[in-house]
Amino acid sequence: MKALVWHGKDDVRIDNVADPELKDSTDVIVRITATAICGSDLHLLDGYQPTLVPGDVLGHEPMGIVEEVGSGVKNLKKGDRVVVPFIIACGECFFCQKGLFAACERSNPNGEMMEKAVGHRAAGAFGFSHMLGGFWGGQAEYMRVPYADVGPQKVESDLADEKVLFLSDIFPTGWMAAENAGIEPGDTVAIWGAGPVGQMTIQSAWMMGAGRVIVIDRVPERLALAASAGRAETINFDEEHVKERLDEMTGGRGPDRCIDAVGTEAHSHGSIDAVLDKAKKTLKLGTDRAHVLRESILCCRTGGTVSIPGVYVGMIDKFPFGAAMNKGLTIKTGQTHVQRYTQLLLDKIESGEIDPSFIITHRAKLDDAPELYKTFRDKKDGCIKVVLTP
Structure with a gap:
């Protein structure tokens, strides 16, 4: 598949990488229909985030269609349309039970690395560094989503992607x-x-x-x-x-x-x-x-x-x-406890109280991502928010 790959400071490229596969019974594979560039991505482009490795796939504001479903997933089926929160949470640990999803004790396989850096572990996240789990992100054609019964927000209305995409993060x-x-x-x-x-x-x-x-x-x-x-x-x-x-x-x-x-x-x-x-x-x-x-x-x-x-x-x-x-x-x-808010905020969008798409200034294909990263970072061409379609 095509994906936006980090190769080093100031160096992101569209590469062909391996398609994601189900690894655990609670995984799903999502075909990305829309994804966005976030200000946090610019910290990665500028080399501020330690433990990023050349070859990592970026992006943490995606949505799409469920294509494959692990045997243990109960709430989603193939064909469901979902927004994927950037925080990965198990839903069962001490912190998840308190609604503190960004502090999940189980979703970050590199939790010990984070403990050494900041004192305790916290949740994994898509498209960030290996200290946050090294999970490939959603600036790609497909992505693997762990703990799929906890993270993805199902969208059952006919609202356009652009109206609901930002439930993923911002x-x-x-x-x-x-x-x-x-x-x-x-x-x-x-x-x-x-x-x-x-x-x-x-x-x-x-x-x-x-x-x-x-x-x-x-x-x-x-x-x-x-x-x-x-x-x-x-x-x-x-x-x-x-x-x-x-x-x-x-x-x-x-x-x-x-x-x-x-x-x-x-x-x-x-x-x-x-x-x-x-x-x-x-x-x-x-x-x-x-x-x-x-x-x-x-x-x-x-x-x-x-x-x-x-x-x-x-x-x-x-x-x-x-x-x-x-x-x-x-x-x-703190990092955002995204799963706590997605249904609440989806209700506000569906009721017409807010249309978050007002923020979009640039729409492009995934192939244009490297150039638009720099346009966004350098605040050129009136760029405030970029949405990409694979």
């Missing part, structure tokens, strides 16, 4: 980011990053009762989409000092809830911490550029909440923990 991620922020009716919510996750977080914040949503970015088309589709107020950090502007907008108090939807590759307008982060990255002395995380902590009102859906990789220095402690901030983060 819609649940935006929803959990807003949920983790603890939004109360009337709250002012500040969101750093108007990329795909940021756009879904905007929509989720409104649905949870936010009174005001403010978005910080510098890419004109992203800010425009946040203002039009998201009805958000916007701050261009190239043109305004973010904390000063947020204080002006909130009477000096700061936003009630701050959400970092940027993660490890943050930019800033010449701040000293960002300059130092960039230098450390260049010298291979560090990985994460954490300007947004620091800024969101400093901007958040006393007693507020900082939610972090943005992906981070390693150690962060110059962290304003004194500010977080003395201001009494609550900080919540």
Whole structure:
């Protein structure tokens, strides 16, 4: 089959690779009908994620048609149309029983590798590194899906793929980011990053009762989409000092809830911490550029909440923990417990409360993926979200 394969930093290609096969009785094979490029994929392209191996198939936002079914699968049959969450979860362990699917104890065969890196194991994931299991992803013609009774969300309506595809990752991620922020009716919510996750977080914040949503970015088309589709107020950090502007907008108090939807590759307008982060990255002395995380902590009102859906990789220095402690901030983060939210959010799509396809700017064939990875990363051609069809 054709698949998008990682060969090293800045080097992804469409290769012919072996078709996936059923390995366990709880597996299914899905023929991919639509798949997307995610901001997290760019961290892989840029070489930030350790334990990726040349030959790995990328992609963690897929959907398609079930083609083969393992003997132990009870909830799916050949021909079912499904969206596949990027998190792989067994459904039975201590964490899955609590709905903490991203912490699954059983789905990551390389859990010991993760324990050594971060202290404990967590769930496997499609299209990421071998620390997360080394599972081939969905930027391909077919994919193997383990624990198929737990992960895939069946879509039985005639909704177009584009309307439901983002149940695989960015819609649940935006929803959990807003949920983790603890939004109360009337709250002012500040969101750093108007990329795909940021756009879904905007929509989720409104649905949870936010009174005001403010978005910080510098890419004109992203800010425009946040203002039009998201009805958000916007701050261009190239043109305004973010904390000063947020204080002006909130009477000096700061936003009630701050959400970092940027993660490890943050930019800033010449701040000293960002300059130092960039230098450390260049010298291979560090990985994460954490300007947004620091800024969101400093901007958040006393007693507020900082939610972090943005992906981070390693150690962060110059962290304003004194500010977080003395201001009494609550900080919540984590990979998304996708399976907890897919039915809830599918219901919202089917009822017409939201159509996530508003975010798509580029549609292409799988063969075009290598070029579009770089278009997306370099923010060219107004690219906000890419959907591929094999």
